[in-house]
């Protein structure tokens with residue numbers, strides 16, 4: 001799971017990146033950088049106590065920071081190119097800088113449309129060159145389908161439409177998905193407010209089901225990160241400021257990007273694992289080990305909340321709350337699973 005940060009120069013991307021991964025702020029690291037943020041899961045500590053586990057392992061999420069976009073658009077397609085592999089985009093809007101959320105968002109979209117258009121145009125030129133060669137008929141046909149798809153995508157982009165899987169046939173999608181068009185990715189807006197902002201709710205009006213909005217004062221948080229917990233509280237009280245819970249924001253990013261965690265627990269370790277929401281038992285088994293997916297027999301499931309409430313596996317079983325499931329079972333957030341696999 002890769003989360004890409006998008007925004008114009010100086011919007012606070014690198015400051016946000018450092019805050020999310022829990023590193024001391026260092027905006028001088030201006031290039032492309034990526035790091036893993038561990039996904040907070042308070043239930044793992046209680047689970048570790050219950051199992052007398054030797055180790056707690058947290059699921060990780062990759063965050064990618066890129067050089068900020070230029071307001072004159074020059075070089076932006078190349079900067080955005082670093083986000084092609086990202087699964088989800090966080091677009092950072094600096095209202096601390098007096099920016100208008102809607103205008104800024106429209107600006108990002110235009111930059112992403114330009115970047116996608118460049119990819120489409122380059123590919124059309126390449127296909128044109130390839131088609132001149134004496135290729136076997138099958139390959140010629142494949143190239144023709146791809147060309148049709150890319151031309152359709154390009155025409156859409158030119159009229160301001162984002163790339164959408166819904167507009168492509170299955171064959172067209174298969175042949176073009178490797179381009180990882182930016183405008184096809186799910187995204188959200190993170191409003192970077194002034195340090196003294198206390199009314200974060202005012203930004204909810206920009207939120208839509210497709211593009212949710214959250215507001216954080218990234219600058220304030222990066223200052224608070226340098227303080228001890230006591231200093232922090234005193235500072236907030238004295239200044240009348242409101243801090244944002246970092247763990248809550250990471251969990252929110254996880255949720256909005258369509259991911260969730262499931263758990264495994266034993267004496268050796270208790271551990272959280274990342275997977276796509278609505279994923280199946282066999283997919284979860286594959287996250288743990290590819291052999292588990294290949295030789296999957298069944299999975300034993302109980303909910304972490306039931307276990308913590310009742311205090312032991314035995315009690316969960318006595319209450320009939322454990323269940324045995326096959327490949328297609330849909331894993332729920334917070335399920336503790338034990339995979340039974342053959343050899």
Ligand SMILES: Nc1nc2c(ncn2[C@@H]2O[C@H](COP(=O)(O)OP(=O)(O)O)[C@@H](O)[C@H]2O)c(=O)[nH]1
Pocket residue numbers: 007008009010011012013014015016027028068096192193194195217218219220
């Ligand atoms: N006042 C204020 N300054 C911020 C905030 N976030 C970032 N900055 C400052 O803006 C400058 C650019 O931030 P940076 O994270 O490097 O932006 P980037 O270009 O998007 O990576 C730095 O000097 C930050 O300290 C904020 O929320 N409030």
Ligand SMILES: [Mg+2]
Pocket residue numbers: 013014015027029030031066067068
């Ligand atoms: Mg930066």
